[in-house]
Amino acid sequence: MKLQVTEEAASWYEKELEINDESYIRFYVRYGGSGGLQPGFSLAIMQDQPREPIAEEKVNNVRYFIEAKDEWYFDDYSLKVSLHEGSQEPEFIYE
Numbered sequence: 585m586k587l588q589v590t591e592e593a594a595s596w597y598e599k600e601l602e603i604n605d606e607s608y609i610r611f612y613v614r615y616g617g618s619g620g621l622q623p624g625f626s627l628a629i630m631q632d633q634p635r636e637p638i639a640e641e642k643v644n645n646v647r648y649f650i651e652a653k654d655e656w657y658f659d660d661y662s663l664k665v666s667l668h669e670g671s672q673e674p675e676f677i678y679e
Contacts, residue, residue, distance in 0.1 A: 585638055586662035588664045589648045611627050
């Protein structure tokens with residue numbers, strides 16, 4: 585599993601979450617939502633410390649990661665987080 589966060593998406597998170605210092609952003613699975621890879625579930629984010637990361641990427645001063653306990657959701661896919669041109673918000677692309 586691979587995690588990729590584009591510069592544009594990272595800048596969006598830094599601005600929206602008012603991140604100025606080194607931080608950690610976790611992508612985690614939540615029940616509900618729409619547009620997810622697994623029916624009935626979707627991805628969310630939170631500021632959290634890594635415990636057992638299975639994928640991570642550092643962009644600027646932020647370390648983005650996915651924990652091992654959420655690996656089931658990805659079903660052998662990798663995650664790319666980019667900025668959607670139309671909405672100018674992050675979008676999750678499963679490759």
